Amino acid sequence: MDWPNFDIRAAANSAGIFKQNSKKSQGETNIPKDVLENLYGKDARECPRLNDGFIPVLSKSRPFDLIELEQLLQSVGWSQRPFQRVKRALSNSLLTVGLWKHDSRFPLLIGFARCTGDGVLEATIWDVAVSPIHQGSGLGKEIMKYILESLRDLGIERVTLFADPEVVDFYRSQGWTLEPKGHKCAFWYAN
Ligand SMILES: CC(C)(COP(=O)(O)OP(=O)(O)OC[C@H]1O[C@@H](n2cnc3c(N)ncnc32)[C@H](O)[C@@H]1OP(=O)(O)O)[C@@H](O)C(=O)NCCC(=O)NCCS
16 A cells, blocks of 8 residues: 655646536536536536546535445445445545436446545545446546545645555556655554
8 A cells, every 4th residue: 555645735736637627617518507406416517428428427415325335346346344334434524426427317326435534634535436337538537636626625735545556656647646655654453
């Protein structure tokens, strides 16, 4: 495990990491505003339509079906966790983000991430996942942009995360820096 961290203020001024997608900035959307808000909440964001025609939507407030969430997390290779603990972890999180394949009746969960933190100064991102069949389409990056914008809105100044070695470059390419190993982080495990 490596421990990248992110200077959210510097990032705001660099490389357009907080830029909204071009469709949104041009005011072009596919889903009517009232439908978007009713289904996904006020802070929902439509992502650019993918090649196979569906519209991905990011939301901080649409509730999760725990079985659907666990299926998504297992699909990326993570082991199942007890539902009651997951439920409490979600409700204790600072932010939970769902990425949905839009459907006006049955949106499908295709991505997820959550953050813990004090809500003021520091936050840590966990459980970033995109369904394997939708990986490689820019959706992981959209989730990260949405999270960092949300954290910036809260005034949070430093964001950290754990990354497995095979995804370090995913974060590095988005402006994250790796802590020098053993210099600044410490870990304690219950078992
Ligand atoms: C890591 C993950 C969230 C990335 O999602 P994704 O939708 O496939 O990523 P994107 O398509 O947005 O990729 C964005 C960029 O990162 C690159 N990238 C994606 N996955 C990468 C990886 N594992 N290693 C290096 N670069 C990667 C892409 O090539 C793309 O580069 P580009 O902007 O130059 O085109 C996804 O692969 C996943 O869910 N993996 C399994 C769970 C996991 O390991 N999560 C991370 C926990 S620390």
